[in-house]
Amino acid sequence: MSKISKNVILVLLTLTSSSFLLFQLYYYKHYLSAKNGSGLSKSKGSRIGFDGTQWRAVKKFIMLTSSQNVPVFLIDPLILELINKNFEQVKNTSHASSTSECKFFCVPRDFTTFALQYQLWKNEEGWFRIAENMGFQCLKIESKDPRLDWIDSLSGTEIPLHYICKLASHAIHLVVFHERSGNYLWHGHLRLKGHIDRKFVPFRKLQFGRYPGAFDRPELQQITVDGLDVLIPKDPMRFLEEIPHSRFIECRYKEARAFFQQYLDDNTVEAVTFQKRAKELLQLAAKTLKKLGVRFWLSSGTCLGWYRQCSIIPYSKDVDLGIFIQDYKSDIISAFQDAGLPLKHKFGKVEDSLELSFQGKDDVKLDIFFFYEETDHMWNGGTQAKTGKKFKYLFPKFTLCWTEFVDTKFRVPCETVEYIEANYGKNQQGL
Numbered sequence: 001m002s003k004i005s006k007n008v009i010l011v012l013l014t015l016t017s018s019s020f021l022l023f024q025l026y027y028y029k030h031y032l033s034a035k036n037g038s039g040l041s042k043s044k045g046s047r048i049g050f051d052g053t054q055w056r057a058v059k060k061f062i063m064l065t066s067s068q069n070v071p072v073f074l075i076d077p078l079i080l081e082l083i084n085k086n087f088e089q090v091k092n093t094s095h096a097s098s099t100s101e102c103k104f105f106c107v108p109r110d111f112t113t114f115a116l117q118y119q120l121w122k123n124e125e126g127w128f129r130i131a132e133n134m135g136f137q138c139l140k141i142e143s144k145d146p147r148l149d150w151i152d153s154l155s156g157t158e159i160p161l162h163y164i165c166k167l168a169s170h171a172i173h174l175v176v177f178h179e180r181s182g183n184y185l186w187h188g189h190l191r192l193k194g195h196i197d198r199k200f201v202p203f204r205k206l207q208f209g210r211y212p213g214a215f216d217r218p219e220l221q222q223i224t225v226d227g228l229d230v231l232i233p234k235d236p237m238r239f240l241e242e243i244p245h246s247r248f249i250e251c252r253y254k255e256a257r258a259f260f261q262q263y264l265d266d267n268t269v270e271a272v273t274f275q276k277r278a279k280e281l282l283q284l285a286a287k288t289l290k291k292l293g294v295r296f297w298l299s300s301g302t303c304l305g306w307y308r309q310c311s312i313i314p315y316s317k318d319v320d321l322g323i324f325i326q327d328y329k330s331d332i333i334s335a336f337q338d339a340g341l342p343l344k345h346k347f348g349k350v351e352d353s354l355e356l357s358f359q360g361k362d363d364v365k366l367d368i369f370f371f372y373e374e375t376d377h378m379w380n381g382g383t384q385a386k387t388g389k390k391f392k393y394l395f396p397k398f399t400l401c402w403t404e405f406v407d408t409k410f411r412v413p414c415e416t417v418e419y420i421e422a423n424y425g426k427n428q429q430g431l
Contacts, residue, residue: 050102055226057170058105058112062228064134068127071120073220073231075175076113077207077243079104083225084236093224105226110205115175117185124160136165136172139200141190141209147180149253150310161188162209164201171201175208177215182409185215186248213246214402214409215239248402249414256310271314274364278312279406281319281341281360286408288339289323292332296323297400297411299369300423306405307416318365322380325354325370332356341366345385353381353390371395395422 065072074080082104083090105112121127131138141162148157163174177185190209192198218233233239282302289296298306300320305313312319328350333343336358344365345357354370369380378398382391401414413419 050106050227052102052106053168053170054107054109054112055102055105057167057172059228060134060136060167061112061114061165061172062230064127064131064136065114066229068123068130070116070123070127071231072114072116072174073218073233074113074225075115075208075233075239076111077240078107078109079112079225080232080236080240082107083223083232084240087236090223090225102226105228110202111171111173111207113173113175113206113208115177115187118160118176118178128163131165136167137200138163138165139196141192141196143188143191145178146188146250146253147178149250150257159188162190166201173206173208180214180404180409181407182404183217184409185217187213187215207243212248212250213243214248215242215246245400246402247414249412249416251306251310251403251405253310256308259309265311266314268314273362274317275312275314277360277362277364278316278319281364281366282406282410283408284339284341284360285319285321285336285366286410288335288341289321289332292329292335294323294327294329294332295400295411296321296327296368297413298322298403298405300367303412303416304420304424306403306410306412307420310405312406317363318367319360321366321368323368323370325350325372328354328370336366347383348381348390353383353392355381355383373397393423395419 064070086103128138128140140160141164142158142160145157145159159178160176162176163172165172165174175187177187180186187208189212190203190206192203218235218239220231221234222229222231224230285296297303298320299322301313301316301318302320305311305316333346333356337343341358341360343356344359345355347353347355348370350370356368356370358366358368360366369382371378371380376397378395380393380395382393383389384391396415396418398413398415398419400411402409403412404410405412
């Protein structure tokens with residue numbers, strides 16, 4: 001019996017020890033390792049999100065552009081908004097400082113958007129080949145240079161407008177900005193030609209390229225974002241505010257050439273002198289209103305000249321601008337007087353049919369018409385200087401686009417034909 005008891009006791013002790021050992025293993029696996037793992041994920045050396053596709057694609061793109069001296073800067077609206085909200089924190093972050101979490105470039109999205117100024121780019125073809133060698137699949141979008149449409153022999157010359165470089169599931173959209181005469185930057189429409197694979201990326205999600213755009217030349221600054229050194233507009237909020245109002249429409253150069261083939265241009269001394277004075281007056285008015293922060297556009301005869309013949313109508317004898325009445329500022333008259341343009345006439349009042357006229361050089365007049373918005377239309381008032389008789393001119397509702405005119409960036413109604421027809425009817429040549 002004693003021998004049997006000893007054997008039973010040994011078996012029981014062995015089973016107990018084994019059970020305890022199994023319990024320890026189970027406890028370590030399911031409790032201690034989980035606890036230690038969570039502690040490690042929060043430790044100083046961990047980097048949350050930096051293994052994501054977006055961050056790795058952006059990092060590789062920045063390495064590529066830096067090594068090839070490609071002058072790119074960040075214009076992605078989503079990321080610029082995040083940077084702007086945390087601007088002070090981002091400004092004070094250096095490349096050497098520890099970044100434990102990817103907060104900007106790791107935000108889920110299909111694209112990250114950068115821009116470059118084309119005139120500063122020295123090695124376009126070499127860059128393209130190196131990008132593909134680094135694993136990027138790149139697509140180049142070209143189209144004709146609208147700046148050359150006025151010149152028959154150069155019309156149709158193609159320039160790069162957009163690059164899209166894909167790495168794994170994330171794509172970099174590189175918007176190519178071209179310098180224009182009015183010292184502003186322009187990008188073209190992203191129009192897919194027949195040979196391009198429509199499934200290469202989700203093109204409809206692109207935030208630039210649905211239409212041509214124009215921007216003031218931004219001052220840039222370098223910051224460190226998620227451990228990467230990037231250039232961004234020095235005033236991110238101002239650039240963001242420009243985006244929804246950046247649509248650009250070209251002057252119709254081909255139609256203008258056809259117009260002058262049918263109706264000879266007036267090259268008399270008087271006509272040339274007037275056009276020179278009118279150009280100077282337009283540029284001075286633009287400078288004055290920009291300082292005030294007042295939106296304006298080419299109106300009446302000046303708008304007709306831009307649309308029909310891409311120049312100032314030599315027999316019009318004045319310059320016409322439009323302003324929404326909600327953009328009126330009380331110091332507008334004094335601002336023009338300070339610029340050397342005395343007030344000639346003031347008709348109506350702010351509440352009804354306001355119109356201002358300023359006297360430029362050589363009897364060239366600047367007329368500013370203020371527009372009022374109703375439920376289904378807009379209107380501006382007019383007053384006959386000699387008789388005081390009042391008129392009311394109705395316009396269909398319109399939006400504003402940028403254009404280039406007399407070497408300056410101006411706004412015009414995007415719905416130009418409807419606007420001019422409301423002003424002059426449908427019988428104007430070229431409409």
